[in-house]
Amino acid sequence: MAYKGLCLGCMSPKGDAVECPKCGYVEGTPQVLPYLEPGTVLHDKYIIGKRLLTNGEGVTYIGFDTSTNKKVTVREYLPKTLCSRVKGNDSIIIAPGNKLVFQDYMQDFMEIGRAVAKLSNLPSIVPIVDMFEANQTAYIVYEYIDGKPLSEIVKRARRLTWEEARPLFMPLISTVISAHSIGLVHFGICPENIIMTRNGTLKLTAFGNPDAHLAETELTPEFYEGYSAIEQYSLEGKKGKWTDVYAMSAVLFYALTGKRPPDAVSRAYEPRLNMPSDVAKNIPTHVVTALAGGLQVKAGSRTQTMEELKEQLNNPVPRQPEPRPVVKSTPSAESYSAAVAAAAAYSERQDYAPEPPTRTVSQRSEPRRAPQSQGKSVNSVSNKDDEISPYKYGIMSGLIGFVVLGIIALVCINFFVIPLLNKNNTDNTNPPDMYISTSSDNNSEPKVLYEVPNLVNKEWSKVNGNSKYGNFDIMLTGEEYSDTIAEGRIISQTVAAGSAVPKNTPIGVTVSLGAKMRVVPNIIGMTVSQASAELEKAGLTLGDQAEEYSDTYDMGRIIRLNGTKVGNKIQAGSAINVVVSLGAE
Secondary structure, three states, X not given: OOOOOEOOOOOOEOOOOOEOOOOOOEOOOOOOOOOOOOOOEEOOOEEEEEEEEEOOOEEEEEEXXXXXXXXXXXXXXXXXXXXXXXXXXXXXXXXXXXXXXXXXXXXXXXXXXXXXXXXXXXXXXXXXXXXXXXXXXXXXXXXXXOEEEHHHHHHHHOOOOHHHHHHHHHHHHHHHHHHHHOOOOOOOOOHHHEEEEOOOOEEEOOOOOHHHHOOOOOOOOOOOOOOOOHHHHOOOOOOOHHXXXXXXXXXXXXXXXXXXXXXXXXXXXXXXXXXXXXXHOOOOHHHHHHHHHHOOOOHHHOOOOHHHHHHHHHOOOOOOOOOXXXXXXXXXXHHHHHHHHHHHHHHHHHOOOOOOOOOOHHHOOOXXXXXXXXXXXXXXXXXXXXOOOHHHHHHHHHHHHHHHHHHHHHHHHHXXXXXXXXXXXXXXXXXXXXXXXXXXXXXXXXXXXXXXXXXOOOEHHHHOOOHHHOOEEEEEEEEEOOOOOOOOEEEEEOOOOOOEEXXXXXXXXXXXXXXXXXXXXXXXXXXXXXXXXXXXXXXXEEEXXXXXXXXXXXXXXXXXXXXXXXXXXXXXXXXXXXEEEOOOO
């Protein structure tokens, strides 16, 4: 065996020990399908170890490069919504009807990998070692980074000072600027995806397909509470560089305060961020201002680029606008025209309306006079074309009269006709359900608010997309186990029931995954496929399948369970190991 004496949990030497003395990994621990079994060798040199993390796009394993005798991490393209894998076969099986989508996403997977490889020389990027296709899918091999997630560092330190955070974050922000310059937006920046190395450098990991962090795509979305921007929760939201600006600002806010910001959906209803006064007084004002701009909930109001965010974080004194030039004019028409042109060109660069050049008394020679003609005073009209004829006077009088009549008509409509129509509508029309009309002053339109329904304990499948709730933007923001709320039902909502909110207010909901502890069903005597389906219903999975001869059960039937018993309670998602019959010996 290529990995003999090597721990497949941390890729450190362990000798003949069954349990690794360094990480505690037990040799022989099975990997749950559809993930690769520990000990699998890829590309004739990469040994696959335990699974480190997964998302809608794929899975990351710890690995070992036998050609260099170094640890690596191996990313496998494995979207579980589009494919699967069966025991004993490393090749993946594409779900019927999903071949084109699967291939498109795989092409994106490789293109993003090539883009990251271009940035491998930057200090905050994890270098890519290799890329290849195998097992009907694709793989990207990264250098192994020995370090801790930023979340763990902040928890230990409670919070960082700006003096500590600045030298850490500036290279990281510069790296993201470089990524954006080649069209690579992360969409998953969070403390868990930022690793602090032993030499004190922050490394940004988990570059991948944006659809794995966006709602309503073919991939299962992964959101990071407090760090994902609101536009990621909706198909209609416009995403871009500003989405990463929100996440980076949220991470820096967390590092400086030790507190994770509320999720963006909650902040759409209550956008204020509270910062303890004892913390705020130790953070420079310009940094607080920069974070406020980067953490605007509405994408259009937010700082738009990382360059802007970096500049705001680095500048204690706001940049003063350049002084407008003093344009000295002379009486000559040529020089005056040139001065106006120069001022217009300057103001166009500065993005404000041009002003005429300044002309002081000392700069004037002779005052300009109206032209004079013989026999007429200065105020006399010297051109017949400028005289108002009776015909022109009549037209002008008619136009003025028409305007006056129009104004009188508008006043009558506003003060008499519209109030009468409103009264009739009020008397004859019942307001719709969950509708509240608030009072307003005479200078603004009435503000329409809608009463938020109680969504707790309702089935998410019946709430999602239901026109009954069309006045609100209801979106899934999390899932968690619950012993009191049945699986698939809503546990909580970000805006309290009964609240009066404007139309299309975002309301985030958390949906139950069911009870955390599940009862092991009786699958003895079932076929492997039957047992797998039954375990899935119970919130469990089929694990390792040993085989032996049996005179009692036909070939392919479950003989017994390994490591647990029927009726035991175990954690949801656990793998049940079984023994399968080979038939009579």
